Amino acid sequence: MKIQNRISLIFTVLTAGIILSLSVFIYIFASDSISRSFFHRLEVRSNIVGHAALEKNKSQTSIYYDFKEKHLGDLPYEQHQIIWKNEIHKADSLRKRFPMPQSFYDAIVRKQPARFFKNDTSYVGLGIIQSGENVIVLSSAVDLYGREEMENLKNLLIIGFFISLIFVFTFGKFFSIQIFQPIRQIIRNVKGISAHNLNQRLKVSTSKDEITDLSKTFNDMLDRLEITFEIQNNFVSNASHEFKTPLTIISGEAQLGLSIDDIPEIAKDSLRTIFRESEKLEHLTNSMLSLAQTGFDGKKEQWDEIRIDELILSVKGTADQIMPDNKVEINFDQLPEDEEKLVVNGNETLLKAAFTNIVLNSCKYSDNKPVHVLIKAGETYVIIEITDEGIGIPDREIAQIFVPFFRASNTEKYQGYGIGLPLTNNIIKLHLGSIVVNSEVGVGTRFTVYLPFK
Numbered sequence: 182m183k184i185q186n187r188i189s190l191i192f193t194v195l196t197a198g199i200i201l202s203l204s205v206f207i208y209i210f211a212s213d214s215i216s217r218s219f220f221h222r223l224e225v226r227s228n229i230v231g232h233a234a235l236e237k238n239k240s241q242t243s244i245y246y247d248f249k250e251k252h253l254g255d256l257p258y259e260q261h262q263i264i265w266k267n268e269i270h271k272a273d274s275l276r277k278r279f280p281m282p283q284s285f286y287d288a289i290v291r292k293q294p295a296r297f298f299k300n301d302t303s304y305v306g307l308g309i310i311q312s313g314e315n316v317i318v319l320s321s322a323v324d325l326y327g328r329e330e331m332e333n334l335k336n337l338l339i340i341g342f343f344i345s346l347i348f349v350f351t352f353g354k355f356f357s358i359q360i361f362q363p364i365r366q367i368i369r370n371v372k373g374i375s376a377h378n379l380n381q382r383l384k385v386s387t388s389k390d391e392i393t394d395l396s397k398t399f400n401d402m403l404d405r406l407e408i409t410f411e412i413q414n415n416f417v418s419n420a421s422h423e424f425k426t427p428l429t430i431i432s433g434e435a436q437l438g439l440s441i442d443d444i445p446e447i448a449k450d451s452l453r454t455i456f457r458e459s460e461k462l463e464h465l466t467n468s469m470l471s472l473a474q475t476g477f478d479g480k481k482e483q484w485d486e487i488r489i490d491e492l493i494l495s496v497k498g499t500a501d502q503i504m505p506d507n508k509v510e511i512n513f514d515q516l517p518e519d520e521e522k523l524v525v526n527g528n529e530t531l532l533k534a535a536f537t538n539i540v541l542n543s544c545k546y547s548d549n550k551p552v553h554v555l556i557k558a559g560e561t562y563v564i565i566e567i568t569d570e571g572i573g574i575p576d577r578e579i580a581q582i583f584v585p586f587f588r589a590s591n592t593e594k595y596q597g598y599g600i601g602l603p604l605t606n607n608i609i610k611l612h613l614g615s616i617v618v619n620s621e622v623g624v625g626t627r628f629t630v631y632l633p634f635k
């Protein structure tokens with residue numbers, strides 16, 4: 182889960198916890214306050230009923246009830262039981278009838294407020310003394326109004342809880358998106374930096390926050406990486422350059438030797454081998470040089486308009502020099518009528534190296550069986566198919582053939598270094614193209630290269 186979502190979720194859960202606790206607190210507090218006020222109202226009525234019962238002058242009794250009726254009114258299901266001193270047996274039977282605990286009666290005896298609540302009914306008990314006489318009044322009523330109030334409050338709190346959750350989650354998400362905006366920007370910028378544009382740097386804002394620190398750290402790292410790449414690249418370039426001259430001299434000398442007629446055939450054979458092997462080495466050094474250049478900054482190379490059919494013909498020429506027994510056939514049958522569809526923008530040396538690698542591999546890994554090269558055009562791409570009838574590539578290894586120095590497990594008997602295809606892939610990517618490989622062990626391999634028209 183993205184940190185951004187995790188933060189808004191944690192924020193929501195925390196806030197939900199706080200709102201829930203607050204709602205429970207409000208509910209309990211309100212319920213307690215409503216119930217206390219109802220007990221109080223019941224006690225007032227109970228008091229009046231007790232005093233009315235103790236009133237000696239019976240004509241006065243009705244005054245109490247009138248007062249109660251007029252000014253206080255009846256509570257729902259209001260009931261009063263008066264227990265006289267001499268009616269203890271009645272108290273016992275009442276005790277059996279009503280669900281009050283012993284502590285309730287003890288409180289009456291101690292002249293403390295006795296209150297009890299069960300099954301929506303509130304009970305109070307009062308001991309009343311008047312002119313030396315005393316009675317106990319047990320009163321009960323149901324707080325219908327309070328119950329309704331509590332129900333409303335509960336609904337209000339539940340609805341409020343869910344509405345606030347939606348708000349908190351939405352705002353939490355909004356704020357976390359805002360907070361992570363600079364980080365997303367950095368990710369986008371870093372993704373755009375590759376070996377080809379290592380000189381690019383992230384924008385550093387003026388504020389002194391962690392994001393600025395992060396950008397600076399990335400930039401420092403890029404500085405170090407660029408220097409390391411440059412050193413490595415220079416080393417490979419210089420080494421390849423240094424190899425080139427002696428190799429040219431060796432192959433030149435071998436050719437010169439071959440042109441002399443009166444030397445023994447065995448010596449000519451040696452010279453031929455020297456010539457062939459030095460050509461291979463030259464191709465290898467050129468590949469390493471190109472790999473270093475394309476891997477670091479392909480823009481160093483010069484770009485022109487290149488006709489792919491001509492390029493493939495010159496690739497065939499090179500293949501003929503390196504592997505004279507090759508059976509490469511170029512099929513021009515499907516060439517597009519519009520010649521523009523054969524022209525790509527690119528670097529000739531690099532593209533030639535790329536196609537030479539594929540073609541030479543096809544000859545090598547098929548022991549010089551026929552290799553078919555087909556050129557055709559798609560909607561926006563010129564397509565070059567190179568098909569051989571060679572050893573093929575094991576299924577699970579196809580994905581790795583573009584990794585530098587990787588060689589498939591079925592190539593022991595063939596010489597190679599594993600740098601040709603990585604270079605080819607780099608070059609084709611540099612030209613905004615792509616390569617698709619189809620292969621079956623023992624049947625053959627097809628490389629399909631797509632290059633965008635000019």
Ligand code: ADP
Nearest residue numbers: 542543546573582588589597598599600601602
């Ligand atoms: P190598 O010098 O080993 O040929 P490459 O980089 O040119 O190195 O190729 C990488 C690997 O891809 C090879 O070692 C081989 O296993 C596989 N491969 C490339 N082309 C072919 C092909 N036409 N047929 C079979 N395997 C191939």
